[in-house]
Amino acid sequence: MGPITAMEESIRKEHQNNCHLFLSFQKFLAEQHFDWLRLMISSDRKSLIGKGILDVNGKNYEILISYSPFNKFRYDRIYINDYKIKFHRDIHLYYDLSLCLYHPLIDQIAFKKINLFEMIPWISEWIVFYEQWKKYGVWLGKEIKH
Template identity: 65%
Template sequence: MELITILEENIRKNHQKDWYIFLYVQKILMEKYFDWLELYINPKSKSLIGKGQLSIGSKNYSILLSYSPFHNHRYDRIYIDDKTIKYNKEIHLYRDLSLCLYHPVIDKPAFQIIPLFKIIPWISEWIVFYEQWKKYGVWLGKEIKH
């Protein structure tokens, strides 16, 4: 295992060990910046859960999220509750239909996680690019092909 991988895994283990404090800090930061999300810590799943309506233009999008150091690979799982959105690697979705908002290796700072409050604005960008993709058939946002 590479040294960076070992150090990053130690960070994750510390977040898992002190999961409630870690999630509580994330919740406080989120509440400071995003009053449109209702947030609570779910002790059963050891995750921060959020729901809310995001308005872009004249359309509302129902957002669901889960954030936890116990999720595999990345802490965030962010969904748009819209049955018309289907899996397609061209629109930057994971197979579980969570949004792909950043590259989990290239975009993540070394020895750090991306705090949830920094990820939330990327949802709006994803939606704008998704709506453009529906019109033009091309993802117009910055991307790294998977």
């Protein structure tokens, strides 16, 4: 394990050891910026769980969020509750249908995890690019090919 990986793991362990405080802070920040989102801390799942309706260009999307330092690889799992959205490698979804909003190695600043409130605006961007992809067959947003 290299020094950067060790530091990253140290940050994750700190967040895990102080899980309730860390999640409370994430909840506070998100609620200050996004009144459409309802969040609660799930002690048994050690996660911040959220749900809300996001209006993008006059269309409503139900958003489901799970955010936890115990999630593997990245803290966030953000979903659009829409049975019509199917996995396709061109539309930036993980196999579990959670949104791929950033590259966990390239877009994340070293020694800093991305706060939930920083990610939430990216959901709207993802939706806009998804709607364009349905129309044109090409992902028009910035991307790093997987």
